[in-house]
Every structure is written in structure tokens, then in C-alpha cells.
Amino acid sequence: MTPEQIAALVAKWVRFYTRRLPSSTAQRRVNEIDADVYDHIEHERSSGTADRRIALSILSRMARGLAADLSWRARHACTSRARTNIRTYARGAGMGHSRTALVTLLLAASIAGLVWLFAGFLFAPELRDPHPLAIVVWLGFGGGLAAVSRAAPRRVVLGAAALLGVVAAADLVTPLLQARGSLTGLISSSEYTWIAIAILTANGAFPERAPSRRSPKSSSNVPAQS
Amino acid sequence: MPRRKPGTLLPLEIEILEVALSLSRSGEPTFHGFGLANAMREQRESRSLTGHGTLYKALNRLEGYGLLSSEWEQQGTQGRPRRRLYELTGAGLRVAEESRTAPSSPAGGRIASEPA
Numbered sequence: 001m002t003p004e005q006i007a008a009l010v011a012k013w014v015r016f017y018t019r020r021l022p023s024s025t026a027q028r029r030v031n032e033i034d035a036d037v038y039d040h041i042e043h044e045r046s047s048g049t050a051d052r053r054i055a056l057s058i059l060s061r062m063a064r065g066l067a068a069d070l071s072w073r074a075r076h077a078c079t080s081r082a083r084t085n086i087r088t089y090a091r092g093a094g095m096g097h098s099r100t101a102l103v104t105l106l107l108a109a110s111i112a113g114l115v116w117l118f119a120g121f122l123f124a125p126e127l128r129d130p131h132p133l134a135i136v137v138w139l140g141f142g143g144g145l146a147a148v149s150r151a152a153p154r155r156v157v158l159g160a161a162a163l164l165g166v167v168a169a170a171d172l173v174t175p176l177l178q179a180r181g182s183l184t185g186l187i188s189s190s191e192y193t194w195i196a197i198a199i200l201t202a203n204g205a206f207p208e209r210a211p212s213r214r215s216p217k218s219s220s221n222v223p224a225q226s
Numbered sequence: 227m228p229r230r231k232p233g234t235l236l237p238l239e240i241e242i243l244e245v246a247l248s249l250s251r252s253g254e255p256t257f258h259g260f261g262l263a264n265a266m267r268e269q270r271e272s273r274s275l276t277g278h279g280t281l282y283k284a285l286n287r288l289e290g291y292g293l294l295s296s297e298w299e300q301q302g303t304q305g306r307p308r309r310r311l312y313e314l315t316g317a318g319l320r321v322a323e324e325s326r327t328a329p330s331s332p333a334g335g336r337i338a339s340e341p342a
Binding site for chain 2: 010014028029031032033034035036037038039040042043057060061062063064065066067068069070071072
């Protein structure tokens with residue numbers, strides 16, 4: 001996990017929650033966060049901070065701002081709906097908002113899943129044992145990965161799902177590996193399978209919207225709402 | 227997050243104005259998002275920086291109240307993205323000074339009107 005990888009994740013997230021907002025509003029937020037993350041990495045590196053710590057710090061800032069991002073989007077989506085007064089756009093923005101809420105929830109769950117994974121791996125091996133809460137966390141993690149994967153190219157998504165499927169199958173059928181419990185020692189074959197299914201379902205069941213649902217061109221003329 | 231009483235600022239917004247005032251008095255009248263977050267971290271001697279969403283939403287609100295103004299940097303340094311530079315307005319300066327001198331008084335952190 002490098003700072004650049006987390007910066008790319010933040011950039012994707014910002015572009016996701018600013019989609020279909022007036023372009024000047026969206027572009028301002030995107031450019032501001034890009035500059036902020038760039039400055040963050042440069043500052044920490046010049047102070048001699050380790051890359052992993054920088055990455056975690058950026059991820060933490062993103063996670064702590066998720067709720068504010070969502071409410072900011074809701075406010076601007078409402079503003080742009082009121083200004084454009086175009087019925088089809090209003091429908092599209094409403095759907096976008098509920099989808100953003102869902103993805104925010106899944107993203108938060110996936111970050112919780114990552115924290116759970118690292119905490120269990122590093123500090124508390126007993127957390128890796130089956131536990132009802134672990135199932136919830138892994139469902140969220142799988143859902144989060146599935147949601148994030150919608151922004152990735154289809155070839156990458158299918159490759160990742162196939163890889164997870166192969167790992168799950170190998171984990172299940174290889175006696176040697178079964179004796180060790182699982183391939184990585186972190187999660188079981190059924191969890192790999194569920195994650196793969198979640199990714200494929202998210203990408204297959206919810207195709208991209210038709211262009212007609214996107215914001216009308218006129219919305220880009222709305223003055224910037226800071 | 228604490229609920230806002232009409233005509234008042236949230237603690238984070240007051241903190242931003244006070245840090246902006248400190249920066250202004252130390253010869254940096256303009257500041258950018260990460261610079262502000264870092265200055266806030268140092269001032270409160272914390273380890274973590276304010277979340278992206280929380281910080282920029284608060285900056286937008288303060289700009290909406292007319293307490294801050296902002297513009298894009300003319301040109302970024304080679305390879306660095308352009309920063310949005312913020313500055314205290316006259317009203318922002320007054321509110322920050324009031325808040326700093328009398329943090330517990332009813333006037334501290336009060337704004338004249340709600341944003342448009």
C-alpha cells in the first residue's frame with residue numbers, strides 16, 4: 001500500500017461523489033483534493049515519514065470525511081436540481097444520491113474490513129477465527145470491493161474475480177492447503193468466493209446508465225456554488 | 227458533529243478562523259487546504275489531520291458566510307497541482323479576533339447572517 005495507490009483511491013472517490021454535479025462545483029472539489037493529497041505526500045516525505053504511514057494517514061482522512069462528503073453532495077445535488085428544474089435530471093440526481101449513499105456505506109464497511117484484517121493479522125490472531133461480526137465485516141468488505149470495482153475497467157474486474165475464484169477453488173480442493181486452514185491463513189475459501197460473486201454481481205446486475213440520465217449540458221453553466 | 231445554533235459557528239469553523247488569523251499575523255495572509263490542516267494539527271498538538279470532506283465542507287461554508295474568500299493559485303510549481311488559496315475577509319478577521327479575545331462570550335463565533 002503506497003501513498004500513490006491511496007491517492008488514486010481518493011481521486012476515484014472524489015470523482016465518484018462529484019459526478020453529475022454542476023461541472024464547476026465538481027471540478028473545484030476534485031482539483032482541491034488532488035492538490036491537498038499531493039501536498040500531504042510531499043510534506044510527509046520531506047519530514048521522513050514512512051510511506052505506509054503516509055498511506056494510512058491519507059486513507060484515514062478520506063474515511064473520516066466520508067459523511068461530510070455525502071452531505072456536501074446532497075446539498076449541491078439539491079441546489080442544482082432547484083436551479084435546473086429539469087424533471088429528468090432531478091430523477092437522475094436523486095438516484096445518484098441514493099447510490100452514493102450506498103457506495104459510501106460499502107466503502108466505510110470495506111475500510112472497516114481492512115482495519116479488521118490488519119488488526120487481526122498483526123495484533124490479535126483470535127480475530128481471524130469465525131465470528132458473527134466477521135461475517136458482517138466481510139460482507140461489507142466484499143460489497144465495498146464490488147462497488148469500487150465498478151470504476152475499474154471490465155477486463156481488470158473479470159480478472160480479479162477469476163483470480164479470487166481460482167484461489168477459492170485451490171483452497172477448497174488442495175488437501176495440503178486445507179490442512180493449513182486456508183491459502184493465505186487470513187480468510188476462508190467461502191469468503192473468497194463470496195467476494196468474487198459480489199464483484200461479478202455488482203458489475204453484471206447494474207449496467208452503466210444510459211447517457212440520457214446524465215446531467216444536461218445546461219447544468220455546466222450554473223455558477224459555482226462554493 | 228455538534229448541531230449548529232442559528233447565527234453561530236461550529237467549533238471547527240472557529241478553529242479554522244483562529245488558525246487563519248495566526249497564519250495571517252505570521253505573514254501568511256493566504257493559505258491552502260493542506261497547509262491549514264497541518265497548521266491546525268500543530269496548534270492542537272494532535273497526530274491526525276482533519277478529514278478531507280470535513281475540512282473542505284467547512285471552508286465552503288465559511289466562504290458562503292463571507293468570512294473567507296478564495297481563488298485559484300495563478301500557476302502551480304512544476305509538477306504540482308494548482309492550489310485553491312483562501313484568505314480571511316474583513317468580516318472573517320473581525321469574527322476571528324472576537325473569538326480569540328473572548329471565546330466564551332456570546333459574541334465569540336457569531337456571524338451576522340446565515341449564508342445565502
